[in-house]
Amino acid sequence: MADTQLTQYFVAASMDGFIATENDDLSWLLQFEGVDEAQDANPYDAFISDVGALAMGATTYEWILAHDDGPWAYGDRPTWVFTHRQLPSVEGAVLRFTQDDVATVHGRMLAESSGRNVWVVGGGELAGQFLDAGLLDEIWLTVTPVTLGQGAPLLPRRHTTPMTLVSALPAPNGTFVHLRYRLR
Ligand SMILES: NC(=O)c1ccc[n+]([C@@H]2O[C@H](COP(=O)([O-])OP(=O)(O)OC[C@H]3O[C@@H](n4cnc5c(N)ncnc54)[C@H](OP(=O)(O)O)[C@@H]3O)[C@@H](O)[C@H]2O)c1
Numbered sequence: 001m002a003d004t005q006l007t008q009y010f011v012a013a014s015m016d017g018f019i020a021t022e023n024d025d026l027s028w029l030l031q032f033e034g035v036d037e038a039q040d041a042n043p044y045d046a047f048i049s050d051v052g053a054l055a056m057g058a059t060t061y062e063w064i065l066a067h068d069d070g071p072w073a074y075g076d077r078p079t080w081v082f083t084h085r086q087l088p089s090v091e092g093a094v095l096r097f098t099q100d101d102v103a104t105v106h107g108r109m110l111a112e113s114s115g116r117n118v119w120v121v122g123g124g125e126l127a128g129q130f131l132d133a134g135l136l137d138e139i140w141l142t143v144t145p146v147t148l149g150q151g152a153p154l155l156p157r158r159h160t161t162p163m164t165l166v167s168a169l170p171a172p173n174g175t176f177v178h179l180r181y182r183l184r
Contacts, residue, residue, distance in 0.1 A: 005052075005110055005113065005115065005116065005117055005118065006050075006117045006118070006137040006138055007106065007117070007118040007120060007130060007135050007136055007137045007138075008047070008051075008117055008118070008119055008120065008136075008137060008138040008139070008140055009119075009120045009122070009127045009130070009136060009138070009139045009140070009155075010044075010047055010119055010120075010121070010139075010140040011121075011122050011127075011139070011140070011141060011142070011154065012029055012035065012141075012142035012143075012144055012176075013141060013142070013143065013144065013154045014028065014029075014144050014146050014147055014148045014151075015143060015144065015145060015146065015147050016147040016148060016149065017153060017154045017155075018148040018150070018151035018152055018153060018154065019122055019123060019124060019151070019152050019153070019154055020063075020123070020151055020152040021148055021150075021151040021152070022150055022151050022152070024059060024063055024152070026063070026067075028144070028146050028148060029144055032144070032175055032176070033173070034171065034172075034173055034175075035142065035144075035176065037171055037172060037173075038169035038170065038171055038172070038176075038178050039169060039170060039171075039172050041169060043140065043142075043169060043178045043180075047119075047140060048074075048119075050116055050117045051074075051077060051113075051116060051117050051118070051119045052077060052112075052113025052114045052115065052116025052117060052118070053077055053078050053079070053080070053109040053110075053112055053113035053116070053118050053119070054074055054077055054078075054079040054080070054118075054119045054120075054121055055079070055080045055082065055102075055105065055106075055109065055118065055119070055120050055121065055126065055130075056079065056080075056081055056082070056120075056121040056122060056123075056126070057081075057082050057083070057122065057123050057125070057126040058081060058082065058083035058084075058085065058087060059123060059152075060121055060122050060123055061081045061083070061087060062087070064090075065087075065088065065090065071092055072090050072091070072092045072093040074093070076094055077094065077113070078094045078095075078096060078109070078112050078113070079093060079094060079095055079096065080095075080096045080097075080098050080105050080108075080109060081095055081096070081097050081098070082098055082099065082102075082105075082126055083097055083098075083099065084099050096108075101129075101133075102126075102129045102130050102133050102135065103133045103135065106118065106130070106133070106135050120136065123152050124152060124153045124154050124155050124156050125153075125156060127155055128155055128156055128157045131155070131157055131159060131183075132157070134184070136183055136184075137182065137183060137184055138166070138180060138181060138182050138183060139155075139163065139179075139180075139181045139183065140178070140179070140180050140181075141154075141178075141179045141180075141181070142176050142177070142178050142179075143176060143177045143178075143179060144175070144176060145175055145176070159183075161183075163181035163182060163183050164181065164182045165179065165180070165181055166180040166181065166182050167179075167180045168180075
């Protein structure tokens with residue numbers, strides 16, 4: 001269990017700041033082996049072991065439904081899916097579909113995450129809503145060595161208060177850099 005509950009946006013982006021193409025294609029990212037690895041460490045394993053609840057937008061959830069064949073990847077961690085629509089459930093997942101404001105949902109997430117951290121999975125606009133509400137503590141960013149030109153933005157906000165670099169880990173295969181920044 002973490003000492004303090006943190007709200008973290010853990011995400012991979014192209015070098016020019018997109019997390020998907022305009023058609024929600026992730027093949028530019030999935031072409032790489034070992035996206036989670038860094039020298040002597042696995043940032044994703046370290047990250048997810050401290051996560052107790054997740055938040056994601058409808059497009060991200062629908063991407064998972066369309067592409068992930070295996071069991072729900074996040075175990076029994078409660079997952080809030082922000083949507084205005086009725087979406088199908090996934091067997092084994094603990095899902096809470098919501099259109100409440102992020103501050104209200106965030107309170108529920110902290111209460112239901114067993115003292116562990118909150119993962120804002122994305123997309124960027126939802127992460128922006130958490131930022132707007134002053135609820136985002138950290139951004140964990142995997143920089144991917146490609147550019148997309150356009151697509152779904154990493155964080156469509158102007159945030160000029162400098163963030164503090166906590167760590168920067170290069171991947172052993174000369175591809176990614178894993179950055180961890182603190183916002184507050
Ligand atoms: N590279 C990475 O690490 C990474 C990480 C996460 C996601 N992704 C990808 O990036 C893309 C993100 O898509 P996206 O930018 O469209 O974002 P998204 O956040 O996944 O989905 C946006 C949709 O969520 C719903 N929504 C958002 N905020 C809401 C609120 N406050 N209340 C109710 N509903 C709300 C709306 O859907 P409705 O109104 O239609 O219900 C909205 O159109 C996806 O392709 C995803 O797979 C990549």
